[in-house]
Amino acid sequence: MSGAAATRAAGRDPGVTPPGTAEYEAATAVFNLHAPVRPAAAVTARTVDQVRAAVRYARENGLGVRAHTTGHQSAAARPMGRALLVRTLLDGPVEVDAARRRARIPAGTRWGAVVEAAAAHGLTAAHGSSPTVGVVGYLLRGGLSFYGRKVGLAVNTVRAVELVTADGEVRRVDDASDPELFWALRGGGGGFGVVTAIEIDLFPAARVVTGAAFWPAAHAARLLSAWRRWTLDAPPEASTSLRMMNLPRVPEVPDVLSRGTMLCVDGAVLCESEDDVATARRHAEDLLGPLRAVAEPVLDTWHLTTPAAVLETHMDPADPVPILGDHLLLREIDEEGERAFLRVTGEGSGSPLILAGLRQLGGAISRPVPGAGALGHRRRPLRRTRGRGAAGRPGRRGDDQAALREGAGGAPAVGHRPHGPHLRGDLRPAAGASRRRAGGGRRPRPRAGRSGRAVPRRRHGEHVRPAVTHPRTAGAAAQGTAVPRSAGTARRSRPPPCGRVSRPRRAAARAGAPSRRGGCRCGPTAGRGA
Structure with a gap:
């Protein structure tokens, strides 16, 4: 391993790449070819430290943060001209606790790997219709499964979320540790952090x-x-x-x-x-x-x-x-x-x-x-x-x-x-x-x-x-x-990852006014993942 690669693997260098490089193209690749994304810079993160380094880099350079894995939902993305895109492909296997019927899934994992791991224990998850869809984006956007009429929306099977918030801190959030953030993460629209792992309930399926x-x-x-x-x-x-x-x-x-x-x-x-x-x-x-x-x-x-x-x-x-x-x-x-x-x-x-x-x-x-x-x-x-x-x-x-x-x-x-x-x-x-x-x-x-x-x-x-x-x-x-995306959609105010909302921003949110920046003084707005 070269010296630069070793430093990057240690998490001290985020490995951010500009447009025109092979690494940039790999990090920005999306499933929906009709909706390519062109951020100011991009990085593929394989460890939590690399995610933290990417968030620090964005904060130091005045960039927002977005995250995705497969890009199935790239057509829903806002413009990324002033953002760093983090492609989350975190290393590690799907961990199944058969006794608790629960799985811990690293961000970047596709549903095919989860179903295979759970099947060994006679269990399955409220997965989507394709084995190549990323787990995190599917879950936190709601998730309609062929098992949904039995177990409900897939987002309701989420029991904990591990993420890096905009201040660069690593947090594990569940209903006991931070009920408000946990509530918002499950379908609240993103902007709260870069998810690095997620824990979900499984159910029997013979x-x-x-x-x-x-x-x-x-x-x-x-x-x-x-x-x-x-x-x-x-x-x-x-x-x-x-x-x-x-x-x-x-x-x-x-x-x-x-x-x-x-x-x-x-x-x-x-x-x-x-x-x-x-x-x-x-x-x-x-x-x-x-x-x-x-x-x-x-x-x-x-x-x-x-x-x-x-x-x-x-x-x-x-x-x-x-x-x-x-x-x-x-x-x-x-x-x-x-x-x-x-x-x-x-x-x-x-x-x-x-x-x-x-x-x-x-x-x-x-x-x-x-x-x-x-x-x-x-x-x-x-x-x-x-x-x-x-x-x-x-x-x-x-x-x-x-x-x-x-x-x-x-x-x-x-x-x-x-x-x-x-x-x-x-x-x-x-x-x-x-x-x-x-x-x-x-x-x-x-x-x-x-x-x-x-x-x-x-x-x-x-x-x-x-x-x-x-x-x-x-x-x-x-x-x-599908219909063509219309222009001029206003951006709405959102609560920052730290939970603080300034008085002017709170007033603007109540009035429904668009916000120029997503986030607060604690750092840039971070993306949820796709």
Whole structure:
């Protein structure tokens, strides 16, 4: 090891690199090729000392601090022209305490490694749909899992967070040591520190019934109706999604799925023990039997298997791709909502989207959790996602926006809701919308935290970070298309990592005024990770 490398490994030199170097390109690489990030400088941190050194470097050079691992959420990032980006790839294995059903996960770990480590003990986690997604960013943004209807949002499984705060100190935060910071870290929007490790609860998982079934879009109306009726009384062990797909002709996609618009129903049914296998098979048959009776699928992969297979069910791409995507929550949809959805996504619609889907929520996702963080639950039964990649077909988008307003059974799909994501760009608020920024409009007022100080709402998702869930919010959720990011979104005031909020900043936060700096005199604002 060279002298410079030895010094860097010891943590005294952060190893910060400027644009134009191979190290900079490696540290700034993102999964979403449509949303590259260009910070003022970048560093890949493999130890806690290197993270601390990076934070010190940023403070000494007047830079903000951002953090990421895989860059799946790079489209949600604010400009980084005056920031140091820390790519967290901390060394160390996933540590599983089988007796306590708990895992400690270094920042930078992907979900594939966590699922593999937990499976050796008959356990699993509320992981995402891809093995390559980073654990920390997924968890602290909420986390919708195929087990979510049984165990709730993934963020509620977090039991402790280890991080470097803006003053360069290493802290382990849980509900006993610092309940306010622990509350804010779990869905509060970031800016509190660079996470170096996280501890989560695991749960038993002996087997799962999982897979995906595909039909030509000609049968979509009857299939969507049957799926929607099933979701009304579905057991919490089952979580599913329904997607309209226009897949490109590429080697990674089976030829039978790229011959036109397809409807896909995928999901998972959890078996906590081997004794639950018969019940899980029955639940899966209750869903798939009526769908298979409508028409024979062109491809059907539903089967009984191990929990690790759930990571492949959604068929998310493994390699970086350009993506435009967004999502929103819906109230209950009815027959008219079904027709509106298919009118803009189904066969002959001219939809430019690779996929547009409805994801089943409800169950434990909709129930308040004692001791939950800033993002505790969602009381809407459906979530709509829309996505378009580089291979997306050309077509119109305007009619799709209008259909979103119809797709929630007569209720506005986009407009005033106390909390939750919304679409930006081309979209305009539905009639009667207020205090909602969909490419313009008034800024929502900050909400008070546990101590009464202002805690601003945060943008989430591809373009908008969801704010805290309101206990009285009712309705449903959905998944939908990408729209261009609109300009001029105001930055909101945020509490600094040290917890101090100056009087002028507190007053500005209460007034909803934008802040020029995130942080306080204790140092720069640090990023949460992605």
